[in-house]
Amino acid sequence: MPVPTPGALSSRIELSAAAFRANVAAFRAVVGPTRQVGAVLKGNAYGHGFSEVLPLAHEVADVLYVVTPGEGLAVRAFEASAQAPRREVLVIGALSADEVVALARAQVDVVVADPSIEVAVPLLRAQGLRARVHVHLDTGLGREGFTPGQLAAGAADVLGRASDVLEVAGVLSHFANTEDVTEQSYAAQQLAAFERSVALLGARAPLPATVRRHFAASAAALVLPASRYDVVRAGIGLYGLWPSTETRLSARVVLGAVPALTPVLSWRCPSQVVKWLEAGSYVGYGCTFRCGADTRVAVLPVGYWDGYPRIASGKAYVLVGGRRCPVLGRVMMNHLIIDVTHAVTGEAPLIATLLGRDGDEVLSAETLAGWAQTIHYEVLTRLGEHVPRVVVEG
Numbered sequence: 001m002p003v004p005t006p007g008a009l010s011s012r013i014e015l016s017a018a019a020f021r022a023n024v025a026a027f028r029a030v031v032g033p034t035r036q037v038g039a040v041l042k043g044n045a046y047g048h049g050f051s052e053v054l055p056l057a058h059e060v061a062d063v064l065y066v067v068t069p070g071e072g073l074a075v076r077a078f079e080a081s082a083q084a085p086r087r088e089v090l091v092i093g094a095l096s097a098d099e100v101v102a103l104a105r106a107q108v109d110v111v112v113a114d115p116s117i118e119v120a121v122p123l124l125r126a127q128g129l130r131a132r133v134h135v136h137l138d139t140g141l142g143r144e145g146f147t148p149g150q151l152a153a154g155a156a157d158v159l160g161r162a163s164d165v166l167e168v169a170g171v172l173s174h175f176a177n178t179e180d181v182t183e184q185s186y187a188a189q190q191l192a193a194f195e196r197s198v199a200l201l202g203a204r205a206p207l208p209a210t211v212r213r214h215f216a217a218s219a220a221a222l223v224l225p226a227s228r229y230d231v232v233r234a235g236i237g238l239y240g241l242w243p244s245t246e247t248r249l250s251a252r253v254v255l256g257a258v259p260a261l262t263p264v265l266s267w268r269c270p271s272q273v274v275k276w277l278e279a280g281s282y283v284g285y286g287c288t289f290r291c292g293a294d295t296r297v298a299v300l301p302v303g304y305w306d307g308y309p310r311i312a313s314g315k316a317y318v319l320v321g322g323r324r325c326p327v328l329g330r331v332m333m334n335h336l337i338i339d340v341t342h343a344v345t346g347e348a349p350l351i352a353t354l355l356g357r358d359g360d361e362v363l364s365a366e367t368l369a370g371w372a373q374t375i376h377y378e379v380l381t382r383l384g385e386h387v388p389r390v391v392v393e394g
């Protein structure tokens, strides 16, 4: 089925290659040369675009973390087509036994998070394949991973029994509460639980000496040195955004200075029309906005279908010519109407910035998320896959 191509006037996302590289370098500087920095590419690379971010991340990160088997295989396909060296790739998401086999064949690592891996063992033996696995330990998130109770009951003993086809390459866990706090007492409990669970696991299924530990996502990598282990799994930070205000405050205390993270993504849209509406005119569905004076508006062909949150209606602004221009009335499926009375002269076409820098003004994903009563992670991952992405060097 042919994929519709975007129109010449559709909104577009710009990705700064330099910013991405600088962010990886900032993480390397924080965690030091003995540790690896892995890049998390889930959620369409946090909405930035998987196929656009992959070449950048592949070049500068040590490990690539994805969620779906398709993403794991896409990394191998990219390497084959670009004649790039093979990176370590780990699928951290849920897998069927058949998918474990397919990934083992492609030498993509998989996470073992529960006893269901048992089903894949005879399939791997039948195919003469060995899967590299990372054992996920639930240390207090309550999501995937072996709990201490499961380990004690032998739920991970399959790793010892099937060591001919399951090679344990890593052990990992994931924090529940590092971003929302400036004191890390729950994280400290999780670290202690991790040490106990790794020991319990090792007592039941001997771990190779080469096994690597990874626990920290962006926040912990920055503000919780004990969590850094052998490799950090950085997502949001590599896209140039702080996990939270609390993390930023903690970084100032823990690191002595706040590392510079530079947003990678800008989102811009050309105007469809610029025109004057007379005082008293209504704007948009529901007639929720009425012009108090003659108003120069720009109609932008972008809306909630593209990922601009409708709930931001009545609160949001965009940037034009380095000035804030309020979004008037409701956000529509394919349109935003903005007040450009003071931002431009005349009725010439213009470019609006929905996210990113324009002159002295910066409109951050956190700001848009605030208007939309959500977090920047969600705003970014909801950016439409159909919105064209371009990588720029600067």
Ligand SMILES: *Cc1c(COP(=O)(O)O)cnc(C)c1O
Pocket: 040, 042, 092, 174, 216, 217, 218, 219, 233, 234, 235, 236, 237, 243
């Ligand atoms: C999403 C995720 C990360 C990255 O989290 P950030 O806060 O974006 O750095 C790391 N590890 C796991 C298991 C994740 O699900």
